[in-house]
Amino acid sequence: MASTPGQQPSSTAPSTPSTPVSSSYLIIGAGCFGASTALHLARSEPGARITLLDRTPFPCPSAAAHDLNKIIRSEYTDEFYMRLALEAIRAWKSDPIFSPYFQQTGILFATTQEHASKIVENYTSVAAEKADSMASVPVETIEPEVARGRFGGIFRDTDWDGVETCLWNAEAGWGDAENALRNVISSAIALGVKFLPLAVDRLLFDQTGGCLGARTVTGVDLHAEHIILCTGAGTAKLLADSAPGSPRLQVGGRLTAAAAVMCAYRVPADQMAKFGSAPIVVKAVGDTPGESIPPGKAGLLKCTHELSFTNTVYHGGLGDNISIPPEDPLHSTWSHDVPSQLKIETERVRAMLYGKYLTSLVPEFYRMCW
Ligand SMILES: Cc1cc2nc3c(=O)[nH]c(=O)nc-3n(C[C@H](O)[C@H](O)[C@H](O)COP(=O)(O)OP(=O)(O)OC[C@H]3O[C@@H](n4cnc5c(N)ncnc54)[C@H](O)[C@@H]3O)c2cc1C
Incomplete structure (x- = not known):
């Protein structure tokens, strides 16, 4: 199979330290990681040849990053993630590519004492190093019963089952995920990134096992010096299809593709005022762990059941099971084609978080x- 002209590795002309060498990158998957990688590479290496691929025109509706909204928070027990999240929140607030899509609502994080203490400990450790405002401890502890009377009373009826304490962080918010993702990719393209709406069938390797590029489902071979896989939940299948005889290249036990179910409820106009000062709420404990993002201008309240599930299929070439999303895009995009039990789960989250305070919500x- 011939390589596509223009996608060859960059110039091999001799270089000196004063001659910047332009690199070529092939980024497979234009979700959160792929789009962001393309943008930041285009910014940091203006001469690089960067190609970004996804299965559909961007943004791909099956990408996890393509959503009504996503929570942007820094409440993590892993200090490394907390630091990354604090950096990301700064970018969401200050970088013009992201900031138009950020809504600062704050977050109420309802959990156990132990979990909350670890998060506060992390904030304290980060704040001890830096004196800037985002690095100061941004959380206030609120008792669950006290939370009922705050935030305009939106948690008046909340079932705090399993909750020992709540952390309130006014710095957090949500991102308009679909539109932010579109803008990141458009901005990368404006900086010279080439976007191709092509699914990758398999990766291409040389005789030593080095990755040379990728073959698309349309039979086009794309080569680059650096091949970056940002294929999210599709990674196990792509690796199994590409190198079934190389166990070390397989995902194995390192990654599991998992899904969670969510529902967007239409909030009647006469109920919208109840959300005037409503934050995001995450209730990570109890029988029904769930979270909710208050409605923006679209008037849609998102409720997500936090318990995830998997879809395991047998991969003939590999001779083993892999965890992958179902093939039908209806099972990874917004639709009504969701098993009724899962619909009940989202309703449980809604009832747990808002009880009878909200009425007439329509999925x-x-x-x-x-
Ligand atoms: C239910 C749920 C709720 C979440 N909520 C939040 C939240 O509120 N806040 C938050 O920060 N994070 C949240 N996350 C996590 C967040 O969505 C992911 O961490 C993030 O989207 C992962 O980005 P990614 O680029 O790895 O994958 P994705 O965004 O899924 O992108 C992967 C891309 O790879 C493409 N791809 C796959 N295979 C191929 C192929 N063979 N050829 C070409 N393209 C391919 C796909 O089409 C897709 O566009 C949530 C995740 C889930 C599942």
Whole structure:
């Protein structure tokens, strides 16, 4: 199979330290990681040849990053993730590519004492190093019963089952995920990144096992010096299809594609005022762990059941099971084609978080997000 002209590795002309060498990158998958990688590479290496691929025109509706909204928070027990999240929140607030899509609502994080203490400990450790405002401890502890009377009373009826304490962080918010993702990719393209709406069938290797590029489902071979896989929940299948005889290249036990179910509820106009000062709420404990993002201008309240599930299939070439999203895009995009039990789960989350305080909400669509 011939390589596509223009996608060859960059110039091999001799270089000196004063001659910047332009690199070529092939980024497979234009979700959160792929799009962001393309943008940041284009910014940091203006001469690089960067190609970004996804299965559909961007943004791909099956990408986890393509969503009504996503929570942007830094409440993590892993200090490394907390530091990354604090850096990301700064970018969401200050980088013009992201900031138009950020809504600062704050977050109420309802959990156990132990979990909350670890998060506060991390904030304290980060704050001890730096004196800037984002690095100061941004959380206030609120008792669950006290939370009922705050935030305009939106948690008046909340079932705090399993909750020992709540952390309130006014710095957090949500991102308009679909539109932010579109803008990141458009901005990368404006900086010279080439986007191709092509699914990758398999990766190409040389005789030593080095990755040379990828073959698309349309039979086009794309080569680059650096091949970056950002294929999210599709990674196990791509590796199994590409190198079934190389166990070390397989995902194995390192990654599991998992989904969670969510519902976007249409909030009647006469109920919208109840969300005037409503934050995001994450209730990570109890029988029904769930989270909710308050409605923006679209008037849609998102409720997500936090318990995830998997879809395991036998891969003939590999001779083993892999965990992958279902093939039908209806099972990874917004639709009503969701098993009824999962619809009940999202309703449980809604009832747990808002009880009878909200009435006449109508499910607009559901999603199994992988
Ligand atoms: C239910 C749910 C809720 C979440 N909520 C939040 C939240 O509120 N806040 C938060 O920060 N994070 C949240 N996340 C996590 C977040 O969505 C993911 O961490 C993030 O989207 C992962 O980015 P990614 O680029 O790895 O994968 P994705 O965004 O899924 O992108 C992968 C891309 O690879 C493409 N691809 C796959 N295979 C191929 C192929 N063979 N050829 C070409 N392209 C391919 C896909 O089409 C897709 O576009 C949530 C995740 C889920 C599942």
